[in-house]
Amino acid sequence: MTQKLVIIGAGMASGRAMEHLFEADRDAYDVTLFNAEPRGNYNRIMLSPVLSGDKTYDEIITHDDDWYAQNNVTCRFGEHVTSIDRDRKVVVGEKGEVPYDKLLIATGSAPFIIPVPGKDLPGVVAYRDLEDTNAMVEAAARGGKAVVIGGGLLGLEAAAGLALRGMDVTVVHLMGHLMERQLDEAAGYLLRRALEDKGIDVRCQASTAAIVGDGQVEGVLLQDDEMIPADLVVMAVGIRPETRLANDAGIEVERGITVSDQMATSDPDILAMGECVEHRGQLFGLVAPLYDQAKIVAKTLLGEEAAFVPKEVATKLKVTGCDLFSAGDFAEGEGRENVVFRDPARGVYKRLVIEGDRLIGAVFYGDTSDSSWFFGLIKGGEDISDMRDTLIFGPAFQGGEPLDPMAAVAALPDDAEICGCNGVSKGDIVAAINAGAGDLGAIRATTKASASCGTCTGLVEQVLGATLGDDFVIPAAKSVCGCTDLTHEDLRRLIKSRELKSQAAVWQELGWSTPDGCHVCRPAVNYYLLADWPLDYQDDPQSRFINERKHANIQKDGTYSVVPRMWGGMTTPDELRALADAAEKYDVPTVHVTGGQRIDLLGVRGEDLPDIWADLNAAGMVSGHAYAKGLRTVKTCVGKDHCRFGTQDSTGLGVQLEKHLWGSWTPHKVKLAVSGCPRNCAEATCKDIGVVCVDSGYQLGVAGAAGMDVKETERLADLTTEEEVIEYATAFMQLYRENAKYLDRPYKWVAKVGLDWVKEQVEDKATRKALCARFELSQSVYRTDPWAEHVAERADSYTPIANLMLEAAE
Amino acid sequence: MTDWIDIGALDDIAPRGARVVKTGHGCVAVFRTGTDEVFALDNACPHKQGPLAEGIVHGKTVTCPLHNWVFSLETGEAQGADEGRVTTYPARIESGRILLEASFLKSRGARAA
Numbered sequence: 033m034t035q036k037l038v039i040i041g042a043g044m045a046s047g048r049a050m051e052h053l054f055e056a057d058r059d060a061y062d063v064t065l066f067n068a069e070p071r072g073n074y075n076r077i078m079l080s081p082v083l084s085g086d087k088t089y090d091e092i093i094t095h096d097d098d099w100y101a102q103n104n105v106t107c108r109f110g111e112h113v114t115s116i117d118r119d120r121k122v123v124v125g126e127k128g129e130v131p132y133d134k135l136l137i138a139t140g141s142a143p144f145i146i147p148v149p150g151k152d153l154p155g156v157v158a159y160r161d162l163e164d165t166n167a168m169v170e171a172a173a174r175g176g177k178a179v180v181i182g183g184g185l186l187g188l189e190a191a192a193g194l195a196l197r198g199m200d201v202t203v204v205h206l207m208g209h210l211m212e213r214q215l216d217e218a219a220g221y222l223l224r225r226a227l228e229d230k231g232i233d234v235r236c237q238a239s240t241a242a243i244v245g246d247g248q249v250e251g252v253l254l255q256d257d258e259m260i261p262a263d264l265v266v267m268a269v270g271i272r273p274e275t276r277l278a279n280d281a282g283i284e285v286e287r288g289i290t291v292s293d294q295m296a297t298s299d300p301d302i303l304a305m306g307e308c309v310e311h312r313g314q315l316f317g318l319v320a321p322l323y324d325q326a327k328i329v330a331k332t333l334l335g336e337e338a339a340f341v342p343k344e345v346a347t348k349l350k351v352t353g354c355d356l357f358s359a360g361d362f363a364e365g366e367g368r369e370n371v372v373f374r375d376p377a378r379g380v381y382k383r384l385v386i387e388g389d390r391l392i393g394a395v396f397y398g399d400t401s402d403s404s405w406f407f408g409l410i411k412g413g414e415d416i417s418d419m420r421d422t423l424i425f426g427p428a429f430q431g432g433e434p435l436d437p438m439a440a441v442a443a444l445p446d447d448a449e450i451c452g453c454n455g456v457s458k459g460d461i462v463a464a465i466n467a468g469a470g471d472l473g474a475i476r477a478t479t480k481a482s483a484s485c486g487t488c489t490g491l492v493e494q495v496l497g498a499t500l501g502d503d504f505v506i507p508a509a510k511s512v513c514g515c516t517d518l519t520h521e522d523l524r525r526l527i528k529s530r531e532l533k534s535q536a537a538v539w540q541e542l543g544w545s546t547p548d549g550c551h552v553c554r555p556a557v558n559y560y561l562l563a564d565w566p567l568d569y570q571d572d573p574q575s576r577f578i579n580e581r582k583h584a585n586i587q588k589d590g591t592y593s594v595v596p597r598m599w600g601g602m603t604t605p606d607e608l609r610a611l612a613d614a615a616e617k618y619d620v621p622t623v624h625v626t627g628g629q630r631i632d633l634l635g636v637r638g639e640d641l642p643d644i645w646a647d648l649n650a651a652g653m654v655s656g657h658a659y660a661k662g663l664r665t666v667k668t669c670v671g672k673d674h675c676r677f678g679t680q681d682s683t684g685l686g687v688q689l690e691k692h693l694w695g696s697w698t699p700h701k702v703k704l705a706v707s708g709c710p711r712n713c714a715e716a717t718c719k720d721i722g723v724v725c726v727d728s729g730y731q732l733g734v735a736g737a738a739g740m741d742v743k744e745t746e747r748l749a750d751l752t753t754e755e756e757v758i759e760y761a762t763a764f765m766q767l768y769r770e771n772a773k774y775l776d777r778p779y780k781w782v783a784k785v786g787l788d789w790v791k792e793q794v795e796d797k798a799t800r801k802a803l804c805a806r807f808e809l810s811q812s813v814y815r816t817d818p819w820a821e822h823v824a825e826r827a828d829s830y831t832p833i834a835n836l837m838l839e840a841a842e
Numbered sequence: 843m844t845d846w847i848d849i850g851a852l853d854d855i856a857p858r859g860a861r862v863v864k865t866g867h868g869c870v871a872v873f874r875t876g877t878d879e880v881f882a883l884d885n886a887c888p889h890k891q892g893p894l895a896e897g898i899v900h901g902k903t904v905t906c907p908l909h910n911w912v913f914s915l916e917t918g919e920a921q922g923a924d925e926g927r928v929t930t931y932p933a934r935i936e937s938g939r940i941l942l943e944a945s946f947l948k949s950r951g952a953r954a955a
């Protein structure tokens with residue numbers, strides 16, 4: 033007969049327990065699930081990405097309505113359980129009772145609120161559930177200052193999220209260094225420095241005396257009488273097991289609800305699991321052991337033998353740019369030895385704690401690439417005496433050079449743990465792949481690896497890559513390339529915030545896994561550096577695709593094309609004569625009128641480039657940048673000088689725009705057009721920036737496209753003077769230069785940030801002027817003709833270094 | 843005994859760059875890495891003859907400028923998924939000069955014949 037199971041708490045622990053239970057036997061129990069939160073099970077860990085804006089709530093739901101329906105779970109969400117009546121075997125909810133044969137308590141924990149005056153003021157929040165997260169997001173939208181009390185895992189993730197959302201954040205921490213339970217002082221220091229670099233103010237050894245405010249939080253008063261102003265206070269000082277129901281019901285409770293190895297409480301019909309329990313004196317605060325408990329709970333419920341054995345847990349912080357890892361026991365002690373490796377320049381710190389022949393603890397900061405391997409040694413209790421001398425250098429110590437991440441993963445043993453949350457080993461993943469799981473989604477579905485906090489996603493992908501070889505392409509959308517785990521967005525942000533002004537600084541400070549990048553990341557990094565630091569950083573031709581290095585488009589036969597500028601599509605008999613002469617002189621096989629209103633000489637030999645350019649320069653022509661992620665063409669129509677419908681001087685404005693913008697580098701190419709009237713003969717409404725002249729002035733559109741996608745421009749502004757058009761177009765261009773991901777055309781970028789945001793920036797006079805000023809600063813370096821420069825300075829590099837034809841003939 | 847031919851100064855090639863040497867049988871690309879090692883390879887990608895000397899040099903590899911195949915400068919092997927091999931020739935640096943082994947010319951001559 034089907035028994036009745038009541039579960040109190042739809043958290044991370046109970047969600048997993050239900051999965052195991054239903055997998056083993058879907059009909060053993062009729063389940064009723066209570067949850068005080070007005071929703072079902074979700075991935076609580078991922079609240080931090082929700083806070084920082086990387087994820088939405090919908091993306092972190094683990095069990096949806098369909099799932100509950102399919103498994104016959106009666107959901108009582110948004111309903112508190114108020115008591116348990118053990119004599120009658122009923123659970124009392126706010127809206128009524130439910131009888132049980134078995135009861136599972138999985139109430140998690142409650143945030144600890146320090147009992148200071150003002151703790152209940154509006155504007156004080158904890159960090160535990162979606163309501164808290166949303167409250168923070170809303171507060172951040174209003175801007176202002178936030179104080180986070182507590183410098184542990186939760187507090188720092190809250191601080192980083194709020195800082196990313198633009199708040200001025202101060203972390204107030206009681207202890208001497210951050211995350212003191214997981215990190216030693218040195219790693220704590222590096223972490224602090226990294227957070228300070230993100231603009232987060234950190235106060236250690238600071239004790240909160242009171243939270244002050246009149247009807248709303250206004251500040252935090254410290255013990256030493258310092259007052260830190262705050263519009264939002266996040267209390268993240270710790271958690272305590274939620275044991276009230278069990279206490280009231282007379283079940284044995286110590287700090288948490290006491291459970292046996294079978295996860296049973298002192299009442300054999302009542303089980304408990306998760307953060308609310310205490311097992312052999314131990315409390316739990318991370319999900320990995322809870323998932324093990326879930327397996328035991330399912331077995332116990334089905335009457336099978338099983339015993340919970342707590343395992344070592346490792347900690348990672350989900351804050352971009354703060355790579356840290358700690359596991360095991362790293363307290364100083366008799367008979368314990370430390371091995372420490374520091375690379376201050378790279379901000380790397382590694383410490384191993386060895387007792388006898390075993391590794392018992394590890395703390396890494398800055399470089400956590402080998403952490404799974406070390407964690408394996410700690411958990412396995414392996415004898416490390418043979419590799420003691422070189423242990424700190426990790427599994428790849430032989431080479432001395434950082435190992436290619438793919439090779440590092442390939443070298444991991446099968447029992448190496450990849451996903452700490454779910455205890456999934458490399459072997460499990462490989463087995464799943466061999467059984468047909470061919471992508472990340474399938475791996476998540478079958479093994480749960482990377483389905484919780486997600487920090488191991490990159491590793492899982494590498495296992496996929498190492499196992500499937502050619503059949504698996506590691507998704508590019510995530511990180512810039514295989515050399516780093518950072519996304520383009522993170523990379524741009526870090527280059528600005530940490531003031532990284534050279535490629536070397538990027539490789540070192542951001543922990544690139546290759547010595548000098550690859551053909552994917554180097555052009556992007558080169559662009560970001562020159563866009564953000566035009567005066568400090570010098571453009572590196574060796575980090576550009578051949579077209580941009582040689583200022584000409586390479587053809588399939590290794591020859592090049594040469595396209596000089598024809599400003600606004602205008603030319604003269606002299607220019608045409610010079611082009612004709614050059615075409616004849618250098619045996620140019622093809623002369624083509626391009627789609628961008630100018631002339632292309634195709635099939636020029638690489639060695640001839642400096643000469644043909646010199647000839648064109650002599651006739652007053654400059655590079656047309658037809659090869660560049662930069663300003664391309666400005667097409668115009670003949671406008672009011674000739675056309676009977678023309679309203680303004682479209683040609684003149686186009687020429688002015690081109691002369692103002694030319695030479696600038698951008699994330700992807702930028703094309704403009706100016707049409708003299710809405711008949712739009714210059715096709716201005718499908719350009720990156722397009723101007724349509726009307727009687728009353730100028731309609732400035734942006735974010736059009738007519739390549740692989742066709743898209744009409746969106747109106748940025750209606751303007752009345754040519755000066756305004758140039759100013760607005762320049763501001764838009766600079767905003768794009770400073771913010772877009774490399775290789776996103778403006779229309780893709782605008783789709784991501786929203787036209788409204790772009791408008792806000794450009795419409796605000798001070799912001800617009802500042803954008804134009806920064807553009808001008810950059811143009812003081814880049815508004816020059818690269819052809820002339822190459823003719824003068826690097827003509828040599830276009831010729832062979834040696835000609836051995838003669839010797840060979842001998 | 844090995845004969846070496848001086849083809850030019852190390853400084854004639856930009857770090858992480860390349861120049862070509864013309865020979866009787868096509869060009870040889872001479873690469874200089876970021877750490878000042880030199881390598882000589884045929885200047886023709888086995889895929890569609892892309893000029894490897896125009897590629898981006900990273901670590902001890904070069905990416906072909908036409909379709910992004912990546913080759914080891916040490917072995918000439920295509921990396922990753924792609925299959926193919928570029929012939930490599932002995933090269934070294936002595937007192938700031940780049941030297942190629944003379945016998946490579948003979949082998950190229952032999953193929954030309």
Ligand code: SRM
Nearest residue numbers: 585593624625626627628629630658737738739740741777
């Ligand atoms: C020369 C030209 C064709 C022609 O003979 O008319 C041309 C030639 C090339 N185009 Fe184009 N495009 C040319 C006008 C266009 C236009 C029309 C226009 O600009 O009004 C478009 C559509 C408008 C647009 O960009 O939105 C156009 C959309 C593309 C695209 C697709 C871009 C996109 O975002 O979807 C590519 C591929 C890319 O850039 O990644 C491309 C890429 C190329 C490349 C650079 C391919 C390559 O990487 O080698 C071609 C180089 C040929 C060469 O060796 O010179 N070309 N290309 C035109 C040069 C205009 C100029 O004077 O600079």
Ligand SMILES: Cc1cc2nc3c(=O)[nH]c(=O)nc-3n(C[C@H](O)[C@H](O)[C@H](O)COP(=O)(O)OP(=O)(O)OC[C@H]3O[C@@H](n4cnc5c(N)ncnc54)[C@H](O)[C@@H]3O)c2cc1C
Nearest residue numbers: 041043044045067068069076113139140306307317318319
């Ligand atoms: C922001 C954040 C980030 C975190 N990051 C990580 C991380 O990176 N790695 C990691 O391992 N762990 C992390 N954790 C910890 C992890 O989320 C917890 O260990 C885990 O959620 C505990 O699971 P649980 O099922 O025991 O409790 P919970 O997930 O808290 O679920 C308990 C549920 O019970 C409900 N409940 C309580 N009392 C009652 C009642 N009387 N009636 C009805 N319902 C009730 C609650 O509303 C709650 O929904 C993080 C936690 C937070 C808050």
Ligand code: SF4
Nearest residue numbers: 585624626627739740
């Ligand atoms: S459409 Fe553009 S990219 Fe395609 S073949 Fe023609 S010129 Fe080349």
Ligand code: FES
Nearest residue numbers: 887890892906909
């Ligand atoms: S020719 Fe080299 S990759 Fe295609």
